[in-house]
Amino acid sequence: MSHVFPRNSKAPPPVVAHGAGACLIDANGKSYLNCGDAAVSCLGHGDAHVDAAIRAQLDRVAFAHTGFFSSEPAERLADRLVSVAPEGIDRVYFVSGGSEAMEAALKLARQYYLEIGQPERHRIIARRQSYHGNTLGALATGGNAWRRAQFAPLLMEVRHVSPCYAYRGQHPGETETAYVDRLIDELDAEIVALGPETVMAFVAEPVVGATLGAVPPVADYFARVRELCDRYGILLILDEVMCGMGRTGRLFASEHYGVAPDICAVAKGLGAGYQPIGAMLCSARIYAAIESGSGFFQHGHTYLGHPVACAAALAVLERLIDDRVLDRVTPLGDRLRAALTERLGQHPHVGDIRGVGLFQGIELVRDRAAKTPFDPSDRLHARLKAAAFDRGLICYPMGGTVDGQSGDHVLLAPPFIIGEDQIEDVADRLADALASVLH
Secondary structure (H helix, E strand, C coil): CCCCCCCCCCCCCCCEEEEEECEEEECCCCEEEECCCCCCCCCCECCHHHHHHHHHHHHHCCCCCCCCCCCHHHHHHHHHHHHHCCCCEEEEEEECCHHHHHHHHHHHHHHHHHHCCCCCCCEEEEECCCCCCCCHHHHHHCCCHHHHHCCHHHCCCCEEECCCCHHHHCCCCCCHHHHHHHHHHHHHHHHHHHCHHHEEEEEECCCECCCCCCECCCCCHHHHHHHHHHHHCCEEEEECCCCCCCCCCCCCHHHHHCCCCCEEEECHHHCCCCCCCEEEEEEHHHHHHHHHCCCCCCCCCCCCCCHHHHHHHHHHHHHHHHCCHHHHHHHHHHHHHHHHHHHHCCCCCEEEEEECCCCEEEEECCECCCCECCCHHHCHHHHHHHHHHHCCEECEEEECCCCCCCCEEEEECCCCCCCHHHHHHHHHHHHHHHHHHCC
16 A cells, blocks of 8 residues: 555556666566656666766765855856856756746746836736646746636736647638737737736746647747847746757757747756756846845755756756757657658647657647537546557646647657657557547
8 A cells, every 4th residue: 555645546656667768667567658757858767877977976965055055066067058058048046846947937037126126027927828837836827727727816916818829829811920910919918908017027938838739939929029028128937847958959949939038947858857956047137136236036945956966967968968969859859740740640630740859749639620629528638648558658648728628639758869760659659549549
């Protein structure tokens, strides 16, 4: 009898025994292709370089509280991240995961405006069908109705505008340029309605992950958002917790769209699952306001800058950059997209196949022509997850794609070290699982 509090008490999971490459093996010896652990395991399992870095750091020191010490791994990791970060990023604040990184981002944005004498700026604008974490501030910022519903009385007010979700948002006959114009006009109107002098930040995922299924922007959407934020003196916070650290083929997904955030959050692939770590990165301008003002960021966690976690993350970056593992992402992503398109592109219940790099999503529909979603009571995403798992494929299906209630998609985020033959296997197993639940 287990005393572990599981995610789902109605369906306790099997016990994992070990990992090897792109696969996980349970206690009964069954192997699973791991393409659905929330985009964490970018280097797969058993990477010798990362393992060695962790062991070496444990031989030196496991923990030192950042109220008293910095550490060599934290210093080196911060230097490396800043050297590859978008233009203007100059400081890194290490935490233990994505939600913590987003909480730190929101609190830093608020303190920044206090430090520069604009205390009236406190409002946040984000997008519907976004996900920014499970802590209360991050949850409030996220725009997924289902995740927010039962905690609504505890959440601060955040305004939400339309996502850049062309499959459903772009009107028939509407050009991408006209669609982006409409989205920017909506955001502009929301800023004006709130009072530009009260808005502190606009928050968005460059490529939307869990709640929409690998949805990239179209045209010059983010360049236009950046211009609007600059016009009104609003900070742009980009959440790259899931889509960052190489998942899209670039270390930062924002690089694809030619924009630099004021504050950015990363996690998941930063530690590749070898240690729990996340980071909030900010511009030199924001840090300077704190440094020349109070000098103290009024925030903190016990495990900030954990030396072993930082050593692991630095080793992950060395594998991605120095060993050129990152170079595999775009060609393998193209191969995955081609395999999915070959097997499912004409499927009557596949409405859209989308994504960037090894971050691919498939939206499922009852009626392909009308884009009608399945009824939520069908629980298609849950049945697909179980069917794929039974076939030895770990994928990431979710419901509520359209509005937080209806709609289904599946997200695929394989390790960057996955073999080309395994890519074909992923597509085969997913197609077989889908056939079994839509027979």
